[in-house]
Amino acid sequence: MTTHHFTMLATAVGMALAANFSYAQDNQATKNIEQISVLGSRVANRTVTESSSPIDLIDTDDLNKGGFTELGQSLQATAPSFNFSRTQVSDGSDLFRPATLRGLQPDQTLVLINGKRRHNQSIFGLNGTVGAGAAGTDMNAIPLSALRGVEVLRDGAAAQYGSDAIAGVINLSLNDSTGVTTGYVQMGSTGEGDGDTVAVGLNRGFDLGTAGGFINFSAEYRDAKGTNRAERDIGGSADVPPGTLSEQVRWRQGNADSEFTSLFYNMVxxxxxSELYSFAGYSTRxxxxxxxxxNFNEAAKNVVQVYSDGFLPMIDNEAQDSSFAAGWRGDITADWRFDLSAVYGENQYDFTSKNTINASYAAEYVFNNPTASAAEIVANAGPNGGYSGGFRFDQTTFNVDINGIIDIGLSEPVYVSMGSEYRKEHYQIVPGEEASYACGVANHDTSYPAVNxxxxxxECGFxxxxxxxxxxxxxxxRDSYAFYLDAExxxxxxxxxSAAVRYxxxxxxxxxxxxKLATRYEFSDDFAVRGALSSGFRAPSLQQSAYTAYTTNLGAGGVLLQSFTATAGADFPAALGVESLELESSENMSVGFVYDVTSELSLTVDFYHIAIKDRITLGSLMSAEEVAFSPAAVAALNATGAEQANYFSNSVDSTTKGVDIIASYRTDLYEGDFSATFAGNLNNTEIDNVNAPAGVPDSIALDDLQRSFLTNGQPSERAxxxxxxxxxxxxxxxRFNYFGDTEVKYFGNDHIGLPDELSPTGEFKNTSEVEAALLVDINIGYQLTEAFMVSAGVDNLFDVTPDELGADETLDFITNQAFKYPVRALPYGFDGMTYYTKVSFSF
Structure with a gap:
């Protein structure tokens, strides 16, 4: 962290305290003080402020402030320890974004719904993205209208909740209201006039019987048009020589056209x-x-008889997400309760290519018919799109939980929880249709000279x-089982x-x-200290251990190469000393305090230290030249038929340190209710050790590209x-939203290897940087009638975007000056200002 950035954040903290600000998530403010936390403690009557671990309690009013209609964006704007980085032009990134806590990986945060484990998504980001190789939870598959609130436990909790809870736990509580219909209609656009969005949400609950039973339904629909911040390029065409600006914007840099539909219910x-309970959801995007x-003259990729001016290939992404939970809970005795539950979740991602071509089809035809006419070449060029493949993941979890009290004569009885868990998971990779990957119509291991x-x-495939x-x-x-014991x-x-142990x-x-051991000591009614020590782990996901694919990636000189990702234990990683994937392990320490300065002002500060050994990373793609020190690895790579390959491994030991600062204030002001909230997060991740097998260079196990995303891919300062x-x-x-800078080695790095004489400045910049930024959001609402409220607002009021690419940046060169902004490690995106109007109703 630079001195400048630290000073900026420290100044903001000081201003917050001086102005007696308040934070309505982790405080004793009126609206939250009596709310019970599901996380952090298994004691049924613990409130958030009584927890020995820091917990953010966010209700739907907080989530719906502003124009965000996606859960991930709303959480990022509300909880600074939560990041939701944007990535563009990366397979699948048009549908999902990595959701992270405290700068760690997406799969190092556990997500629950109604206190039950949520399944992960079936895909992950590839190299050169935040969260590369980590299949986290798809936060945007869950509609805002289905939620009553969100709890964020900012502490290691694997001993309490199981694998993945290294950075913390996010619990999504579903709506349980009855007798009222609520909903909204929202429309918005960007300051550039694109990205028109329409979102509609509806919720209604019904009483079941007279003993407190209910069923609550929610539905949500969203349609968003795409945005584009690309500019005219100098790639040339049949009528325009390369080096001349195109007449139209042909590239695309922005959000995709998207559509989202979801249905959820919650029932008791x-x-x-006793009581039976169930909840379920389905969404499709x-x-x-x-x-x-x-470009028109990229003969290996294009056939000019088909696309005379070149073409922009499109990828139609489709995600389906479904889940179902059912359980039975009740009293065993006056002091003991049971909870039996089963949860099933499934996630599917499919990809269909459009406006594309498999250049090898026409190449094979011309090879066999050298005098073919242009019309014949077009007729035999194969399809211009089709199904390219997909991924499937499902998870079934059974839990038996028992909790109660044992009186041993202390100030309070010992609250005891114990239980077991069994989990079954399946993962599948679905191949695409033949034209999507084939080398020529015959699909032989044969290369054909390009048509032009x-x-x-x-090149083969779409x-x-x-x-x-x-x-x-x-x-x-695979399957897993667990047993736990928790006492407080x-x-x-x-x-x-409190103490917890889990096997x-x-x-x-x-x-x-x-x-895990945790404690809280109350020096007075107004001041308490808290802290915790815990060990944790994360098992490699099936998405990591079973993933294998052929892809197309940028290689040296900025050209696209066929690449292969090998499964764990396959010949290529085995030749480099990686036989399998092992558990990640962690040690978490946290210490902090809660201080009610006055009846209106509260302050919490929590320091944390997270040491992780054997972190799993997806290695960068390596050529035969890079692994020439191992003849076995060269032979294994050649056997794949790809020019470069990578694999997963437990390559890194790291330490993440940081502090969360929250100040909150609430008072009456001019006959109204005023509150002010400051929340800040500082964090820093360092690489302690690279776990390279004997005889394998550290740069193979962890290169500079991976290192940069682990340490600098997410903001170190957020507020x-x-x-x-x-x-x-x-x-x-x-609302003021501050994002620290990011700086990574991608699309502006030395692994692409462009010679500096191609740079207009004589030297290419070797990193890609997104500068620190302060975004301002504003919203004004008016209650028209008892049932209807209208509101309007602007997000990113001052149209803040990253600095535009310079002539010395590789991305500017390889896109022929078409891309205006970086495309990786973008914590706040590049769309700029957006505005919206919203009608909410309740009757």
């Missing part, structure tokens, strides 16, 4: 002294994304999303202690015994400052 039905523009340049070979081949298709499954009590009226065993990755004011029928919100 009392049966005697589509997004029409794109790849890089293929016999000096190069035509451009942009090279289809998943049958030899890369895969089906894998007050040793004195002021001293709370978990995975059929493919081994087992671990972990634990929000929010003012809310409500008087009569009027309400308003003003």
């Amino acid at each position: 039905l009392p049966v005697g002294d 589509t997004a029409l994304g794109n790849g890089f523009y293929r 340049d016999a000096g190069v070979f035509a 451009q942009a999303y090279n289809g998943l081949r049958p030899e890369a298709s895969n089906k894998q499954s 009590t007050l040793l004195t009226d002021a001293w709370q202690v 978990e065993d995975f059929s493919d990755a081994g087992d671990d015994l972990i634990g 929000t400052l929010t003012f809310d004011y409500q008087r009569g029928d009027y309400n308003s919100m003003l």
Whole structure:
């Protein structure tokens, strides 16, 4: 962290305290003080402020302030320890974004719904993205209208909740209201006049019986048009020589056209002294994304008889997500309760290529018919699109939980929870249709000279999303079981202690015994300190251990190369000393305090230290030249038929340190209710050790590209400052959102290897940087009637975007000056200002 950035954030903290600000998520403000937390403690009557671990409690009012209609964006604007980085032109990134806590990976945060484990998504970002190789939870598959609130436990909790909870836990509580219909209609656009969005949400709950039973339904629909910040390029065409600006914008840099539909329900039905419960959801999303523009004279990729001016390949992404949970809970005795549950979740991603070509089809035809006419070449060039493949993941979890109290004569009884868990998971890679990956119509291991340049070979498979081949298709499954014991009590009226121990065993990755100790000491009614020590683990996901694919990636000189990702234990990684994937392990320490300065002002500060050993990373793609020190690795690579390959490994030991600072204030002001909120997060990740097998260079196990994304791909400083004011029928919100900078080695790095003499400045910049930024959001609402409220607002009021690319940046060169902004490690995107109007109703 630079001195400049630290000073900026410290100044903001000081301003917040001086102004007596308040944070409505982790405080004792009126609206939250009596709310019970599901996370952090298994004691049924613990409130957020009584927890020994820091917890953000965010209700739907907080989530819906501003114009964000996606859960991930709303959380990022509300909880600074939560990041939701944007990535563009990366397979699948038009539908999902990595959701992270405290700068760690997406799969190092556990997500629950109603306290039950949520399944992960079936795909992950590839190299050169935040969260590369980590299949986290798809936060945007869950509609805002289905939620009552969100809890964010900012502490290691694997001993309490199981694998993945290294950075923390996010619990999504579903709506349980009855007798009222609520909803909204929202329309918006960007300051550039594109990205028109329409979103509609509806929720209604019904009583079941007279003993407190209910069923609550929600539905949500969203349609968003794409945005484009690309500019005219100098790639040339049939009528325009290269080096001349095109007449139109042909590239695309922005959000995809997308559509989202979801249905959820939440139900509880009392049966005697117990109750049955169930919840479920289904969502489907589509997004029409794109790849890089293929220039007319790129003979290996294009057939000019088909696309005389080149073409922009499109990728139609489709995601389906479904889940179902059912359970039975009730009293065993007056002091003991049980909870039996089963949860099923499934995630599917499919890719269909459009406006593309398999250049090898026409190349094979011309090879066999050298006198073919242009019309004949077009007729035999194969399809211009088709199914390119997909991924499937499902998870079934059974839990038996028992909790109760044991009185041993202390100030408070010992609250005890114990239970077991069994989990079954399946993962599948679905191959695409033959034209999406084939080498010529015959699909032999044969290369054909390109139609328009016999000096190069035509590339196989569709451009942009090279289809998943049958030899890369895969089906894998595994199971795991776990047992846990959790106890908590007050040793004195002021001293709370808790302990947890958990044993978990995975059929493919081994087992671990972990634990957690936490304490909270109350010096007075206004001041308490808290802290925790814990060990944790994360098992490699099936998405990591079973993933294999042929893809197209940028290589040296900025050209696209066929690439291969090998499964764990395959010949290529085995030749480099990686036989399998092992468990990640962690040690978490946290210490902090809660201080109610006055009845209106509170402050919490929590320091944390997270040491992770054997972190799993997806290695960068390596050529035969780079692994020449191992003849076995060269032979294994050649056997794949690809020019470069990579694999997953437990390559890194790291330490993440940081602090969360939250100050909150609430008061009456001019006959209205005023609150102000400051929340800041500082964090820093360092690489402690590279776990390279004997004889393998560290640069093979972890190169500079991977290192940069782990340490600098997410902001090290984040802060929000929010003012809310409500008087009569009027309400308003003003929010400042600060993002620290990021700097990574991608699309502006030395691994692409462009010679500096191609740079207009004589030297290419070797990193890609997104500068620190302060975004301002504003919202004003008016209660028209008892049932209807209208609001309007602007997000990113001052149209802040990253600095534009310079002539010395590789991305500017390889896109022929078409791309205006960086495309990786973008914490706040590049769309600029957006505005919206919203009608909310409740009756």
